[in-house]
Amino acid sequence: MALPTLKTLEGGSSSGNEVLQAVVHEIRNPLMVVGGFVRKPAETLGPDSERSRYMGVILEEASRPERVMEEMTEKVKSDSV
16 A cells, blocks of 8 residues: 555545555554564574674564554554444
8 A cells, every 4th residue: 555645635535544554554564574584583592692682672662663553553443443
């Protein structure tokens, strides 16, 4: 789904939920990729490894906006029912 342009929004052809869905999609996908690429090597490192701690911080920070995106998705779904 392509993000609506400002001109499209001003014309009123996209609902707020459509815009929100597009934004959530565009943010969530890269976060999931980052999390996946960090999670895999983190599994092979020992828990006391400095790199493991760094990867843990990356995973924690990436998961926060992921949770926000999930909440926004649920909000959009409940509003559209």
